[in-house]
Amino acid sequence: MNNVTINEIQRFSFDNTNVRGERVLLNSAYQEIIKRKQYPLSLEKLLGEFVAAIALLRDIIKIDGVLSIQAKGNGFLSTLMTECDENQNLRGIAQWDENQDIPDTFSLKDVLDGGYLAITIQPRNGQRYQGIVEIVGDTLSECLEQYFSQSEQLPSRVWLAANGAQCGGLFLQRLPLEQAKEGDEDAWERFTQLASTVKEEELLGLETEVLLHRLYHEEEVRLYDTKPMQFGCSCSRQRTLDAVMSLGSEEIRELLIEQGSVMVDCQFCAEKYEFTEDELADLLGDQAKTH
Numbered sequence: 001m002n003n004v005t006i007n008e009i010q011r012f013s014f015d016n017t018n019v020r021g022e023r024v025l026l027n028s029a030y031q032e033i034i035k036r037k038q039y040p041l042s043l044e045k046l047l048g049e050f051v052a053a054i055a056l057l058r059d060i061i062k063i064d065g066v067l068s069i070q071a072k073g074n075g076f077l078s079t080l081m082t083e084c085d086e087n088q089n090l091r092g093i094a095q096w097d098e099n100q101d102i103p104d105t106f107s108l109k110d111v112l113d114g115g116y117l118a119i120t121i122q123p124r125n126g127q128r129y130q131g132i133v134e135i136v137g138d139t140l141s142e143c144l145e146q147y148f149s150q151s152e153q154l155p156s157r158v159w160l161a162a163n164g165a166q167c168g169g170l171f172l173q174r175l176p177l178e179q180a181k182e183g184d185e186d187a188w189e190r191f192t193q194l195a196s197t198v199k200e201e202e203l204l205g206l207e208t209e210v211l212l213h214r215l216y217h218e219e220e221v222r223l224y225d226t227k228p229m230q231f232g233c234s235c236s237r238q239r240t241l242d243a244v245m246s247l248g249s250e251e252i253r254e255l256l257i258e259q260g261s262v263m264v265d266c267q268f269c270a271e272k273y274e275f276t277e278d279e280l281a282d283l284l285g286d287q288a289k290t291h
């Protein structure tokens with residue numbers, strides 16, 4: 001399967017229980033994200049876990065708009081951000097101190113070192129909402145499980161993995177009892193225990209149907225339609241111009257003196273935007289004129 005492009009998310013449920021799940025598997029969409037910079041492998045993996053996580057969240061928190069997870073760290077990692085919109089466009093980036101040695105393995109808690117993790121919901125029409133995710137345990141999975149149990153009051157389990165070529169995730173959630181078709185008291189315990197046996201190479205290497213069959217061959221698993229996901233950047237000339245204008249006239253003028261125009265490369269997709277002195281002077285008035 002390694003040579004096949006597979007970027008998709010699929011929902012599933014177990015018949016006669018109140019347990020539902022999601023599985024995401026991405027390769028080229030993830031590779032598009034990590035190829036923008038020379039990331040150390042351990043950061044490619046961490047970014048991959050965040051990409052898989054935002055894909056899962058996107059399908060669970062249904063809003064018409066953009067969902068993002070952002071980490072701000074005080075160690076070698078300063079920022080890590082992934083984002084997904086309602087059309088399953090994914091993008092992400094990490095910024096780190098390139099002068100520091102990056103360990104091969106680390107815990108999320110160590111990386112953040114007193115920083116924070118936040119989930120932001122930005123509906124197309126409506127108020128932006130940001131929720132801080134409590135840092136518990138060593139992994140993003142544990143933090144997300146905590147987030148779900150607090151924000152949705154639903155027991156949830158998350159498994160994430162990434163290896164620099166693929167990233168993937170598995171999600172299980174126990175819905176309120178009234179939605180159970182019949183009582184199966186042990187179902188949640190049983191399904192999460194079986195999912196806990198999943199190996200990284202299975203999470204990253206097996207198609208969803210095969211993976212679920214391997215884990216749950218004795219259960220009635222119902223698979224829903226797959227949804228394609230892809231790398232996609234929401235940058236635009238106008239949004240970039242807005243960011244430039246927010247620098248203020250003094251700084252823009254300095255950039256114009258140094259460079260003749262203002263050049264901005266989108267860090268997510270490498271798109272180049274150039275704003276000429278005339279264009280900026282029109283917007284800023286004479287303050288931006290360098291001559």
Ligand SMILES: [Zn+2]
Binds near residue numbers: 234
């Ligand atoms: Zn872009």
